[in-house]
Amino acid sequence: MKSLEELKAIREKMKRQMDLRENDESNIRVVVGMATCGIAAGARPVMTAFLDEINRRGLTNVTVSQTGCIGVCRLEPVAEVFVPGEEKVTYVRLRPEMVPAIVEQHLVNHSVVQDYTIGAAE
Amino acid sequence: MKELSLHLLDVAKNSVAAGAKHVSITLDEDEDGWLTIAIADDGRGMAPEFLARVTDPFTTTRTTRKVGLGLPLLRLTAEQTGGSLSIDSTLGVGTTLTARFQRRHLDCPPLGDLPGAVALLIQGSPDMELTYRHTTPKGEAALSTAELRDILGDISLAEPEVFAWIQDYLTEQENEAAVDASPAAVSEGEVQ
Numbered sequence: 001m002k003s004l005e006e007l008k009a010i011r012e013k014m015k016r017q018m019d020l021r022e023n024d025e026s027n028i029r030v031v032v033g034m035a036t037c038g039i040a041a042g043a044r045p046v047m048t049a050f051l052d053e054i055n056r057r058g059l060t061n062v063t064v065s066q067t068g069c070i071g072v073c074r075l076e077p078v079a080e081v082f083v084p085g086e087e088k089v090t091y092v093r094l095r096p097e098m099v100p101a102i103v104e105q106h107l108v109n110h111s112v113v114q115d116y117t118i119g120a121a122e
Numbered sequence: 123m124k125e126l127s128l129h130l131l132d133v134a135k136n137s138v139a140a141g142a143k144h145v146s147i148t149l150d151e152d153e154d155g156w157l158t159i160a161i162a163d164d165g166r167g168m169a170p171e172f173l174a175r176v177t178d179p180f181t182t183t184r185t186t187r188k189v190g191l192g193l194p195l196l197r198l199t200a201e202q203t204g205g206s207l208s209i210d211s212t213l214g215v216g217t218t219l220t221a222r223f224q225r226r227h228l229d230c231p232p233l234g235d236l237p238g239a240v241a242l243l244i245q246g247s248p249d250m251e252l253t254y255r256h257t258t259p260k261g262e263a264a265l266s267t268a269e270l271r272d273i274l275g276d277i278s279l280a281e282p283e284v285f286a287w288i289q290d291y292l293t294e295q296e297n298e299a300a301v302d303a304s305p306a307a308v309s310e311g312e313v314q
Binding site: 001002004006007008010011013014015018034035036039040044045047051052054055063064065066067084 | 123192195237238269270274276280283284285287296305
């Protein structure tokens with residue numbers, strides 16, 4: 001059973017990571033569109049896949065957040081990746097099984113997964 | 123929307139957009155298969171004239187286009203099970219949405235992944251206070267972000283590890299309280 005005691009242990013662990021993160025200027029942001037269009041197209045499992053994969057890999061320099069409609073409803077689910085010093089990359093028509101490749105190749109190894117980008121879809 | 127939990131996520135995001143500091147989500151299932159979902163917030167509320175046409179698909183607060191489908195689709199889903207949708211709102215005070223569904227109706231979508239929806243709602247708005255309670259004839263699943271915040275201190279509710287914990291914590295409770303209200307389960311033995 002999950003208990004609130006477990007949450008306390010998470011807090012202690014996270015505190016140590018926060019101290020490291022404050023000095024980290026390489027914070028990467030992943031933003032997933034979660035408006036009606038995104039949710040209906042399957043953004044929830046995509047968002048969950050990002051959080052699960054980042055948690056599994058213990059990546060402390062990545063922030064995942066949600067936003068409203070990004071503006072291309074026909075290409076939902078959509079996620080934008082912001083790496084400091086690099087151009088924003090927009091991934092479209094995402095499915096949860098595509099997420100581990102984006103995390104590994106783009107967020108960890110800084111190599112854009114071209115096949116999943118808006119440029120490849122349009 | 124294939125699941126009621128997706129509607130819940132979608133509608134609750136309207137509360138976030140309305141600047142709500144507190145959101146309360148309650149789901150109440152009775153012995154007769156009726157499910158009542160209530161989402162109450164202390165956001166900016168709506169003027170009576172906007173409220174009157176808020177479930178019209180051509181009414182939206184979006185500035186980028188002229189259609190808004192979240193509430194019209196929810197109303198349609200509720201009504202096609204024999205249920206209803208009502209919204210009370212006062213400008214500057216907040217909004218309460220109540221939707222009723224007959225879960226045994228053939229057209230009623232499954233509840234879906236409620237823990238996932240609630241966990242994502244918290245992850246997406248980590249500074250908002252959220253209380254969640256789902257009662258069924260078998261039990262109850264409940265969560266309050268105030269309680270989690272007391273434990274976590276300055277650690278954000280948006281952290282992936284906290285998200286995973288919330289999802290697992292609620293899943294265990296939901297599994298305990300779950301009632302199989304699918305038409306197949308109810309009509310078994312009655313249909314030739």
